Amino acid sequence: MSTWRIGSGCRATATPHLLDVDRVERLFVPSVLVAAAVSSPRPRMRSLRAHRTPRASSAALPITTTPDHVAVAVPSIDGAATRWRGELGGAWASPRMDDGPDFRTQQLRFANHAKLELLEPTADDGFAAGFLQRFGARVHHVTLKVPDLLPAVDQVREAGYDVVDVSTKLDIWHEAFLRPSQVGGIIVQLAWSGMSDAQWLERMGSEAETVADDAAELLGPTIFHPDLQACAQVWSVLGGTVEAGATSIEVSWPGAPLTVRVEQSDHPIDPVLRFRGAPDLPADAQVGPAAVPPPTP
Numbered sequence: 567m568s569t570w571r572i573g574s575g576c577r578a579t580a581t582p583h584l585l586d587v588d589r590v591e592r593l594f595v596p597s598v599l600v601a602a603a604v605s606s607p608r609p610r611m612r613s614l615r616a617h618r619t620p621r622a623s624s625a626a627l628p629i630t631t632t633p634d635h636v637a638v639a640v641p642s643i644d645g646a647a648t649r650w651r652g653e654l655g656g657a658w659a660s661p662r663m664d665d666g667p668d669f670r671t672q673q674l675r676f677a678n679h680a681k682l683e684l685l686e687p688t689a690d691d692g693f694a695a696g697f698l699q700r701f702g703a704r705v706h707h708v709t710l711k712v713p714d715l716l717p718a719v720d721q722v723r724e725a726g727y728d729v730v731d732v733s734t735k736l737d738i739w740h741e742a743f744l745r746p747s748q749v750g751g752i753i754v755q756l757a758w759s760g761m762s763d764a765q766w767l768e769r770m771g772s773e774a775e776t777v778a779d780d781a782a783e784l785l786g787p788t789i790f791h792p793d794l795q796a797c798a799q800v801w802s803v804l805g806g807t808v809e810a811g812a813t814s815i816e817v818s819w820p821g822a823p824l825t826v827r828v829e830q831s832d833h834p835i836d837p838v839l840r841f842r843g844a845p846d847l848p849a850d851a852q853v854g855p856a857a858v859p860p861p862t863p
Contacts, residue, residue, distance in 0.1 A: 626721075626724065626725035626726070626799075626802075626803050627721060627725075627803075628802055628803055628804070628805045628806075629712060629717075629718040629721045629722060629756075629803065629804065629805050630712060630713055630718075630805055631710040631711065631712055631718075631756070631804055631805035631806070631819065632710065632711045632805075632819055632822055633708060633709070633710055633711075633786070633819055633822050633824040633825075633826075634681065634709040634710065634711045634757070635673060635680075635681035635682065635683045635708075635709050635824075636680075636681075636682060636683070636705065636707070636708050636709075636784075636786060636787050636824060636839070637671075637682070637683035637684075637685055637705070637706045637707045637708075637709070638650075638682065638683070638684055638685065638703065638704065638705055638706060638839075638854040638855060639685045639686075639694060639697050639698055639701075639703060639704060639706040639854070640684055640685065640686055640698075640703045640852070640853065640854050641686065641687070641698060641703060641851075641852060642686055642852070643662065643670070643671075643672050643684045643686045645852045645853065646684050646686075646703070646852065646853045646854055647674075647684070648853065649847065649850070649853040649854075649857070650674055650682055650684065650853070650854075651674055653844075653845075653847070654676070654781065654782040654784075654841060654844050654857065655676065655677070655777070655778045655780060655781025655782055656674030656675065656676050656682060656777075656781065656782075656784075657674060657675050657676075657774065657775035657776060657777040657778065657781070658672065658673070658674060658675075658774065658775045659673045659674060659675035659681055659763070659774045659775070660672055660673040660763075660766070660767070660772070660774070661770055661772040664688065666692075667688075667689065667692070668687060668688055668689035668691070668692025668693065668694060668695070669685060669686065669687050669688055669689075669692055669693070669694035670685075670686055670688055671683055671684065671685045671686075672684055675774065675775075675777055676777065676781055676782055676783055676784040676841075677777055677778075677779075677781040677782060677783045677843070678783040678784065678785075678823040678842075679823050680783065680784035680785070680786070680823040680824045681784075681824075682784055682839075683709075684854075685706060702851055703849075703850070703851055703852065703853065703854040703855070704836050704837065704849075704854060704855050705752055705787050705789075705836075705837035705838075705839065705854070705855050706752070706753060707752060707753035707754065707755055708752060708753075708754055708755070708786075708787065708824075708826065709754075709755040709757055710754060710755070710756055710757070710804060710805065711757055711758065711759065712756050712757065712758055713758070714758060715732070715734060715740035715741070715742060715756060715757070715758040716732075716734065716740075718742075718756055719732055719742050719756065721803075722744070722756070722803060722804070725803045727744060727748050727800065727803065728744070728745055728748065729742050729743065729744060729756070730742070730743050730744075730745065731743050737760060738759065738760040738761060739757065739758070739759055739760065740757065740758040741755055741756065741757045741758075742755075742756045742757075743755055743756070744756070744800075744804075748800055749797070749800050749801070749804075750789045750790075750791040750797045750800075750828055751789050751790070751791065751837065752787065752789055752837060754804065780843075781843075782841045782842065782843045782844035783823070783841060783842040783843055784823070784824070784839065784840075784841055785823075785824070785825055785839075785840040785841060785842055785860055786824040786825040786826055786827065786839070786840055787826060787827070787837045787838070787839055787840070787855075788826075788827040788828070788829060788837060788838050788839075788840055788858070789826070789827070789828050789829075789837045790828070790829050790830075790831035790833075790834070790835040790837070791828055791829075791830070791831065792830065792831065792832045794810070794813075794814070794815050794828060794830050797815060797828045798810060798815050798828075801815070801817040801826060801828075805819065806818060806819055806826065807819065807820070813829060813830045814827060814828060814829045814830060814861075815827070815828045827840065827861075836849060836855060836856075837855055838855050838856040838857070838858050839855050839856070839857050839858070840857075840858055840859070840860050841857050841858070841859065842859065842860055844857055844859070845857075846858055846859060
């Protein structure tokens, strides 16, 4: 495969944008759901046809969101933990959960309280295994928490974006998804939770690890897209504050440690994760995306 030099100085392997995918399976549920809550069948994501990132309606109002975590699909949580926990100092923030019949997840927390979710397949014929076979270990989704799911879904749809797999079946978790072609190549999950992280841990009889003083800070994903204006519009509708530069935009939320960066590129480049206080680490088939320092001002 070809490679392109990205701004941090590391090399990222080029794979097709999710914009070019004819079908993307539903790849995850929240890592903190108890087993009983996810025992019922999960809806499948409908076919995602490739199309340009749409422009928001001029009258679109932003929804209220808070970024909860960014997730990475990997062959093995234990294998990937050698980087994200061993080298970068992430601490386990949740127990390992079998969230469905063919995958499990576990979350890490970093020095700035940002969370990274690791997602591994548990069956060769499941959606997580299929994702890894097609794209390799890479950034998979960003979860944005909302105070009420259905009004948020209505607002996003009124802005001209397609929201799929809306589910309010569970009393403790509601969710919906935006197509990756609409947000620059990663899945965005909109979610409402009936419990805080601390309440989830108490319910599961678990405790989070203490983050080490020398742990790195997870700043968030960087994605690559040719149309910065369209990306700025959709992330604005999703509640982010967009700061535009000449060749990139930075999306932030008040008081939240995670941000999303979009860099202009006419070539397909895998998303990377930005870390402060960490070395420049390349993408790897076992541990996932490249870890890069934030760009210099």
